[in-house]
Amino acid sequence: MTTNILKSFALHLSGLGLAATLAVGCGSANDQNSESSIYGGTKTASGDWLNAVALTDTAGGVFCTGTAVTPTLVVTAGHCAEAVSSLRAIGVYVGAGKAGGAYLGQYTISKFKAHPNYQGADYDVSYVVLSKPLPLAASAYIPVVKSKAENDELMKVGKTARIVGFGQRENGDYGVKYQVDAPIVDMSNTEVAIGGSGKDSCQGDSGGPAFAKLASGEWRWVGVVSRGGSCGTGGVYGLVTANICWIQKDSGINLGLAQGVCSTGTSTASK
Secondary structure (H helix, E strand, O other), X not given: OOOOEEOOOEOOOOOOOOOHHHHHHHOEOOOOOOOOOOEOOEEOOOOOOOOEEEEEEOOOEEEEEEEEEEOOEXXXXXXXXXXXXXXXXXXXXXXXXXXXXXXXXXXXXXXXXXXXXXXXXXXOOEEEEEOOOOOOOHHHOOOEOOOHHHHHHHOOOOOEEEEXXXXXXXXXXXXXXXXXXXXXXXXXXXEEEEOEOOEEOOOOOOXXXXXXXXXXXXXXXXXXXXXXXXXXXXXXXXXXXXXXXXXXXXXXXXXXXXXXXXXXXXXXOOO
8 A cells, every 4th residue: 555646637727726746746637648537437327426526626627526524524635635725726516527627616615624644645635614515415425434343344355345536537538427336455544445457546536435335235435535556456545434533623513423433532443
């Protein structure tokens, strides 16, 4: 779990948004040698994964994916936030997306903050606070794992995760919400490796969700797209359980976590 190609698009915003550090780390969105898609996936059906949203900027359209956790809070990758210099350039888009990715978010933001421990690998997580609430039904928000039993069931090698994002695809297009099922292949206390054999998340999918399904049929939000190698070879995801308590405390927004899960540490997985 040492790959470090960031999975956001390289944008040239000239002070309106992301700095050149992302361009160096990711390559150009038009660079055919850069990694480029939710590989091996399919377009999401209308109404599916409504809480998987796109982050956009005024110059280049979609640059990352995110997960709406509440009507006013979106979680994405740390590297999507760390170089943002102007909140006015950034928006959150809710919907199925559009081919080409050259569209703007309908919702403005008031805060964008990366985890203070993020330095290019672990804790590649950030949160966005929206200026006004998203008009999504309560059922659209997929919860984090609620207990150690759920975590033990979902977070194991061979378990299938579902990746959702707006990134580029095999044909070079991007900006439409796609999904793919891929296996968990490795994990640590803070990250999980998912995918390979042609099923993967890539550029533009940074910050997007990985979901996993319990035997009960309920879904849980388990991962945040961080980085990877060549498209289709798999990627590394921040564990939601390792970051969610920091997000709730730092943002000041109640995320509806089970009582007591954040009282003795920073992980929900031990409860």
